[in-house]
Each structure stands twice: as structure tokens, then as C-alpha cells.
Amino acid sequence: MKSLIAFIVGLVFALGLGISGMTQTHVVKGFLDLFGSWNMNLVGVMAGAIAIHSVTFYFIKKRNSPLLDNKFYLPTAKNIDKRLLLGAAIFGLGWGWAGICPGPGIVSLASGQLRFVVFIASMLVGMLVFKFVESKLKK
Amino acid sequence: MVEALIGGAIIGLAVSLMLLFNGRVTGISGIVSGALSITKSDFSWRFLFILGLITGGVILRFIHPESFQSLSQNMSYYDYALAGFLVGFGTVLGSGCTSGHGVCGISRLSVRSIIATMVFITFGVISVLIFKAVKGEI
Numbered sequence: 001m002k003s004l005i006a007f008i009v010g011l012v013f014a015l016g017l018g019i020s021g022m023t024q025t026h027v028v029k030g031f032l033d034l035f036g037s038w039n040m041n042l043v044g045v046m047a048g049a050i051a052i053h054s055v056t057f058y059f060i061k062k063r064n065s066p067l068l069d070n071k072f073y074l075p076t077a078k079n080i081d082k083r084l085l086l087g088a089a090i091f092g093l094g095w096g097w098a099g100i101c102p103g104p105g106i107v108s109l110a111s112g113q114l115r116f117v118v119f120i121a122s123m124l125v126g127m128l129v130f131k132f133v134e135s136k137l138k139k
Numbered sequence: 140m141v142e143a144l145i146g147g148a149i150i151g152l153a154v155s156l157m158l159l160f161n162g163r164v165t166g167i168s169g170i171v172s173g174a175l176s177i178t179k180s181d182f183s184w185r186f187l188f189i190l191g192l193i194t195g196g197v198i199l200r201f202i203h204p205e206s207f208q209s210l211s212q213n214m215s216y217y218d219y220a221l222a223g224f225l226v227g228f229g230t231v232l233g234s235g236c237t238s239g240h241g242v243c244g245i246s247r248l249s250v251r252s253i254i255a256t257m258v259f260i261t262f263g264v265i266s267v268l269i270f271k272a273v274k275g276e277i
Contacts, residue, residue: 005160006188013153013165013238014195018206020146023199026210029270029277032263036271041143046241048147049154053246056155066162073163075244077234077251084255087233088240092259094225096266097218099211099277101237102167102230105223106189110196111207118216119223126227127172 002068014107020045023108025099032096154243166239167192168230213274233259 021027021041030039065071095101100108100119108116154165161184174185199206230236233255235244240259244252267277 002161003184003187005156006184007191007194009153009157009165010188010191010193011195011198012156012191013150014192015198016146016149016153018146018195018199018203019149020143022146023196023206024208024210025214026277029211029267032260032267033271033277034264035268036277041140044140044143045147045150046245048144048149049151049242050147050246052148052151053154053242054248056151057158057246060155060159066158067160069162071162072158074247075164075234075249075251080251080254084233084251085258087229087231088255088258089229089233089262090225091229091233091236092262093266094222094227094229095237095259096263097225097270098214098222100219100222100226102171102226103192103236103238105226106167106171106192107196107199108207110193110200113207113209115209115214115216115219118219119226122220122223123227124171124175126224126229127168127175127231128227129224130228130231131172131175 005068013103016049017104017107020048023104027099028101028104029096029099032099150238150242151246154238154246164239164243166235166243168227168236169234169239172227172231212276213270229259 017023022045027039027041030037031042033039098119102123105116105120105123109120157163157165170185170188174182174189235252235255240252240255245256271277
């Protein structure tokens, strides 16, 4: 049942990304092109999503548990550390270069265009390389 | 702009369903990187979420075909490979991407997520500046 919900959430999320224009790389790069011909659509997407979710979050969190589990799995970290800042900076550089972040990248695999396959395969490699480096550093 | 707001609201609805039913944050990089760990016992919902994203993409091809049009100039496969690697590495190091930090985190008023979002937008702007300096047009 939880997997079915995850499937539906993924599907609805993808439709939201497509309708809002976030799967179009020139729209995303246009937003980041602050000193060029600025495209402010991404502000609208963030505003729409946050407006809905900040309200639903408030009410859902009043429950003791979600409908299909006995507890909530919310991030607990509070510290602003080098990992957070460096990770966000590296992510931002990659995001700006192609105009693709993980969600739109995966949704766009459905287009059958090779550029998205290259992007997502490289993203998975990047994740695995980080995990490998981290596991070596911990030893 | 109206489409952006409507699409954003649909995304807000999707992440709300995830929290209400499964009690989880819809952070796409986190869901994907978690599915890469062999030890994780919760592989099936992560896999089905990803399958849902791709299925949504297939539906978009019919109802919103302009979703995947390519107007970005000056992009080679090397550029997509470089960008993908940085996105993968950076999102695991920084514990999130546009969905986890940008939408879910800001909605929870998480200070970490608000700062992360400001940092990745700033570096996204810097990246586009570098891109234009090297290649001309975006």
C-alpha cells in the first residue's frame, strides 16, 4: 500500500513538474539567468508548492502518525555545516549548467531523449562516487 | 505564470499526500540515493516512486508535449554528464535538492533547508554566468 501511494505521488509530482514548465531546461536556466532575460516561472512553482504544503504540513503534523505508518520520518539535523553548504554549492553548479535537477531529470527519461539518460546515469555515478568516498573516509 | 502556480500547487499536493499517508518527505535525490543502497529494506516504495515519476512523464508526452522540447543551445553530452555528476554528488553531500530542501524543507520552515536553497540558487546563478562566459548563450 505504501508503495502504491509512492507511485501515485511520483505520478502526480511529475504532472506538476511538466505543467509548471520545470521539465524545460531553458525555463530553469532562464530563472538562473538573473543578469540576462530573467524567467520568473520558478518563483511561481515554488510559491504554489510552498503555499499548499506549508498549510497541509501544519495540519498533518497535528496527527500522532501518518495514515499508513506508526511514525513520521522527518529530517532531524539542525546544524548548518560544511557538508550542507558545500553540497548545496556543488548541486547548484550542476543544476545551473544543464537546467536539470533530479526530479525533472527522471521525469524527462520518458521523452526518450539521450541527453536525459546521460544526465541521470551521471547523477547516479555522482551519488555512488560520493558514497564510496565517504565510506573510505570513515575507515 | 498561471501554469507555474498551478503546477506548483500540484507538486504541493503530491508531497502532502506522501507526508499524510507514508509520513515521509518527498526529497527526490534522497529517495533515489536511498534506493542505491543495497542494505535499505525499503527499496520497493522508492522504486515505485521513481516509476511513478517516469509514468507521469509518459502521460505528459500526450497531454503536455511541449514538456520535453529542447531550446537549450550549446549543450553537448559532455555537458549533461558533467552536470549530472555534480548534481548527484552535491545532493547526497548536501542532503537534498530542489524538492527536499526547496519545497518540503521551506514548507517546514527548516533553517537548514532555507540556507541550502539560497546557496544552490546562488551557485546556479554563478553556473549560468560561467556557462554564458564560456559558451555565449544559454
